[in-house]
Amino acid sequence: MIQVQELSKSFHDPKRGTRLAVDHVSFEVREGEVFGLLGPNGAGKTTTLRMLGTLLKPTSGTASLNGFDIVRQPDLVRGQIGFLSGDMGLYGRLTPKETLEYFARLNGMSSERARARISQVFNLLDMTSFAGVRGDKLSTGMKQKTAIARAILHDPPVLILDEPTAGLDLPTARTIEEAVIGAKKSGKCILYSTHIMEEAEYLCDRIGVISDGKLRAIGTMEDLRRETGKQRLREIFLDLLGLAA
Numbered sequence: 620m621i622q623v624q625e626l627s628k629s630f631h632d633p634k635r636g637t638r639l640a641v642d643h644v645s646f647e648v649r650e651g652e653v654f655g656l657l658g659p660n661g662a663g664k665t666t667t668l669r670m671l672g673t674l675l676k677p678t679s680g681t682a683s684l685n686g687f688d689i690v691r692q693p694d695l696v697r698g699q700i701g702f703l704s705g706d707m708g709l710y711g712r713l714t715p716k717e718t719l720e721y722f723a724r725l726n727g728m729s730s731e732r733a734r735a736r737i738s739q740v741f742n743l744l745d746m747t748s749f750a751g752v753r754g755d756k757l758s759t760g761m762k763q764k765t766a767i768a769r770a771i772l773h774d775p776p777v778l779i780l781d782e783p784t785a786g787l788d789l790p791t792a793r794t795i796e797e798a799v800i801g802a803k804k805s806g807k808c809i810l811y812s813t814h815i816m817e818e819a820e821y822l823c824d825r826i827g828v829i830s831d832g833k834l835r836a837i838g839t840m841e842d843l844r845r846e847t848g849k850q851r852l853r854e855i856f857l858d859l860l861g862l863a864a
């Protein structure tokens with residue numbers, strides 16, 4: 620479903636010069652799979668995901684989603700994905716219900732379909748209790764759930780979620796993780812970035828460890844254990860980053 624080939628992005632920085640934030644990254648994600656991009660701050664996770672979401676043009680390399688090329692067919696790619704990124708603002712004056720109704724209309728859903736799907740998404744993310752509260756009165760977790768609800772509203776086959784649980788309490792994070800597992804079971808293809816070890820271990824079928832723009836290893840927990848000779852993901856992670864004791 621997602622195929623990434625030698626994807627690279629360089630940024631020019633007056634102090635550091637031209638640097639590769641994403642350095643020839645290749646991987647694939649299948650239907651019914653959660654692929655975790657695990658890396659420290661600044662590793663290149665967001666840049667990778669933004670290129671796949673067609674928000675950023677690659678410097679070189681390419682990727683396809685459900686057969687559509689991110690460089691040549693960005694509009695078709697956008698129709699395939701639900702994209703969640705940290706910097707997506709919500710309208711403070713709108714309630715979650717109004718926000719979703721608005722996006723349903725933008726997506727061309729009939730009002731009947733919108734009503735059914737919104738209620739489904741509210742149940743999935745446990746949002747009914749605050750569906751009618753203004754955006755500017757919502758907690759961080761409620762806002763994040765609203766952003767996720769918006770990203771998955773049109774029921775796309777591919778979900779790209781950039782650190783969806785960052786900064787959230789455990790019950791809220793768990794609701795989101797359960798929704799991701801539900802999506803996976805229904806055959807979605809999910810690309811999920813995180814820097815939280817437990818979450819990657821719990822949620823992901825395969826993990827790609829990224830640091831300094833480079834994919835250091837890709838595989839199941841078993842593959843990564845074999846490759847590094849370590850047991851726990853935090854040891855595996857430190858080993859792959861060259862920081863092992």
Ligand SMILES: Nc1ncnc2c1ncn2[C@@H]1O[C@H](COP(=O)(O)OP(=O)(O)O)[C@@H](O)[C@H]1O
Nearest residue numbers: 630631640658659660661662663664665666667
């Ligand atoms: N718009 C930009 N201009 C210049 N450098 C950037 C820009 N976006 C990201 N970077 C740099 O690219 C690297 C990777 O960043 P990012 O993809 O945000 O990492 P992560 O999401 O893994 O924390 C960092 O060194 C960051 O400073």
Ligand SMILES: [Mg+2]
Nearest residue numbers: 664665666781
């Ligand atoms: Mg990031």
